[in-house]
Amino acid sequence: xxxxxxxxxxxxxxxxxxxxxxxxxxxxxxxxxxxxxxxxxxxxxxxxxxxxxxxxxxxxxxxxxxxxxxxxxxxxxxxxxxxxxxxxxxxxxxxxxxxxxxxxxxxxxxxxxx
Amino acid sequence: xxxxxxxxxxxxxxxxxxxxxxxxxxxxxxxxxxxxxxxxxxxxxxxxxxxxxxxxxxxxxxxxxxxxxxxxxxxxxxxxxxxxxxxxxxxxxxxxxxxxxxxxxxxxxxxx
Numbered sequence: 001x002x003x004x005x006x007x008x009x010x011x012x013x014x015x016x017x018x019x020x021x022x023x024x025x026x027x028x029x030x031x032x033x034x035x036x037x038x039x040x041x042x043x044x045x046x047x048x049x050x051x052x053x054x055x056x057x058x059x060x061x062x063x064x065x066x067x068x069x070x071x072x073x074x075x076x077x078x079x080x081x082x083x084x085x086x087x088x089x090x091x092x093x094x095x096x097x098x099x100x101x102x103x104x105x106x107x108x109x110x111x112x113x114x
Numbered sequence: 115x116x117x118x119x120x121x122x123x124x125x126x127x128x129x130x131x132x133x134x135x136x137x138x139x140x141x142x143x144x145x146x147x148x149x150x151x152x153x154x155x156x157x158x159x160x161x162x163x164x165x166x167x168x169x170x171x172x173x174x175x176x177x178x179x180x181x182x183x184x185x186x187x188x189x190x191x192x193x194x195x196x197x198x199x200x201x202x203x204x205x206x207x208x209x210x211x212x213x214x215x216x217x218x219x220x221x222x223x224x225x226x
Contacts, residue, residue, distance in 0.1 A: 045213055107155075
């Protein structure tokens, strides 16, 4: 039980669809992250939210739109995706009270774009 | 920049064999170091960590020692099990930053 849940676990969508990925953490953390994990590539950090403010956006295309309404919830809104966006999308959270905060990951959403 | 380099896999071992997965990091700053494990179909789980030089992290029979002189954080286990089959990621977290830098991951396959 990681304390970080993600829904849905699997998603298949066409290039013209709009969908959202949801992440929820039950750990009392105040920072949340989206990562993309593609086959044969390192984990790519997409977005970081600290205290509900976006603090990092690593040149992610605008077809990915994050939303953090409160410290427990994080969304990734998807629209007009491309087949190369197919990947495992991982959410993580941490407690930023020191300089050595650990990140706890959810199980991921396996996204397939057709 | 700050980076982490892991040995390429897959690493294939028989049950009860000794495991080493190498990890080195660039010698910039004073990072904390982590090993994460990803079992098939799941997200990443923190396996162990070390926050300063000479610290040893350990969990579930796995160990890694933060070696500043060799900028290494190699993962070891004395006797692997089939259930240890997974992908292992070495990562660093630099002071003042909230983001982890991951290595590419090393797949471990343990056969009975």
